[in-house]
Amino acid sequence: MRELKYPASLWRQTATAAAEPRELAEAVIADVAIIGAGYTGLSAALRAIERGLKPVIVEAGEVGFGASGRNGGVVSTKYRVSLSDMAHTHGIEVARRMSRLGHDATDCVEHYVESLGISAGFxxxxxxxxxxxxxxxxxxxxxxxxxxxxxxxxxxxxxxxxxxxxxxxxxxxxxxxxxxxxxxIHPLNYARGLAAAVRARGGLIFERSPVTSVTQQSQGVELATNHGTVRAHLLIIATNGYSDLTSATEAVRQTVVPxxxxxxxxxxxxxxxxxxxxxxxxxxxxxxxxxxxxxxxxxxxxxxxxxxxxxxxxxxxxxxxxxxxxxxxxxxxxxxxxxxxxxxxxxTLDSLPQVGMLNPRMAFALGYNGTGIAMSSLIGRHVLDLAMGDEPDLSLMRRTKPQNIPFYFLREPTVRVVAGWYQFLDQIGR
Ligand SMILES: Cc1cc2nc3c(=O)[nH]c(=O)nc-3n(C[C@H](O)[C@H](O)[C@H](O)COP(=O)(O)OP(=O)(O)OC[C@H]3O[C@@H](n4cnc5c(N)ncnc54)[C@H](O)[C@@H]3O)c2cc1C
Structure with a gap:
């Protein structure tokens, strides 16, 4: 695994103090195991608690180590595909539902901040x-x-x-x-506020504990880190742009280009x-x-x-x-x-988030295409419900299986070419 470097961000300098990190160094049993303590994973944990379940989050770095602690704090929902294009390709009802999900996502942040008393300057x-x-x-x-x-x-x-x-x-x-x-919003304070709410309600968060393997068992799944394990009935993978940190999340790695x-x-x-x-x-x-x-x-x-x-x-x-x-x-x-x-x-390949089940015990939610503060907060809730066997209406974001990027091994040169092409189009005003 590559070394985890913490950013010299303004957010880290101005954030409220974080709880003392606790590494996973024991064998833990839970209802739901979650990989990743960004907004998706934290929100899924809160939803699990609302449903009377015991969640355990395992995070490679600290809470908000990924995009959730580094972003611009712009809370809005903008898909990279326009609603007009969605209406044209998939029909008005689909575009309407996607628009509704966008509004629900911003409301979800507001709801969390108010109901959990999170001081994040929202x-x-x-x-x-x-x-x-x-x-x-x-x-x-x-x-x-x-x-x-x-x-x-x-x-x-x-x-x-x-x-x-x-x-x-x-x-x-x-x-x-x-x-x-x-x-x-102050993004890191938002992540830390969600984490505090998870902990205060009995959820466990292990930090500095990269998950190194995921094994399916007859009654559920087992995650392993260098010093401990978590056994749970269900697993949620919430690793977004950091899905290639270890091979444990190999099943979703090729769905996203970081x-x-x-x-x-x-x-x-x-x-x-x-x-x-x-x-x-x-x-x-x-x-x-x-x-x-x-x-x-x-x-x-x-x-x-x-x-x-x-x-x-x-x-x-x-x-x-x-x-x-x-x-x-x-x-x-x-x-x-x-x-x-x-x-x-x-x-992602179609510029939309991906939410689905790898099998009846393992769910995934990732691919926010750079605009995910609000959407990942909402999707965290929905992916927990999906893992529990419900079928929330996620419209175009619901996937029956992970949608892999073709020729993934070419991603680095491809992204450079695409970035250069985009810069060229921007410069000539197209
Ligand atoms: C610089 C920047 C600016 C942005 N600005 C905005 C903005 O202004 N507005 C907006 O809406 N969105 C913005 N975004 C996007 C937004 O931050 C993300 O969409 C959102 O935070 C995704 O949350 P997440 O929980 O899905 O993923 P992340 O927050 O990235 O969390 C994934 C976590 O998984 C952990 N992980 C990965 N592998 C393992 C493993 N094997 N074991 C344990 N843990 C693991 C990682 O350490 C990481 O903490 C920005 C992103 C960046 C990087």
Missing amino acids: AKTGNLRCAHNMLALQRLTDEAETARRLFGDTSLTVLDARQVAAETGSTAFVGGVLNQHAGV FRSAMIATEPLPGDVFKTLVPHGRSYSETRRMMRWFRRIDDRLLFGGRGAFGKDDSEAAFRALEGAMKGIFPLLEGRAITHRWSGLVAM
């Missing part, structure tokens, strides 16, 4: 998607119109270039769409900067294929973007991100960057 400030060219604005406008006309969704408002400039403090955009049903996403944070900025820069404290994302996003956190601006595939952080990717940030916000020229970090998102 604020429903809205998300503004900023169009980088007229074609992108047209697509955004069509999508907002589809949502309003077909699903009665009135949470989306189209803004012109002047309004977006007033909203962001940048003249780099030609317009945008404001989604009121979205917000911001794609590196990077973040930078500025030094503290004088208060008057925020009179023009993102004055409403929303979350903001761009329409480029190699998407970038930004938001305020306290007195800093946070700026993130997709990079290329790579096992480690890339200096060049961080420099490119800083250049992009200063291109959009020239008033940040000369401001220092104090934090840089990255993490892995999980891309």
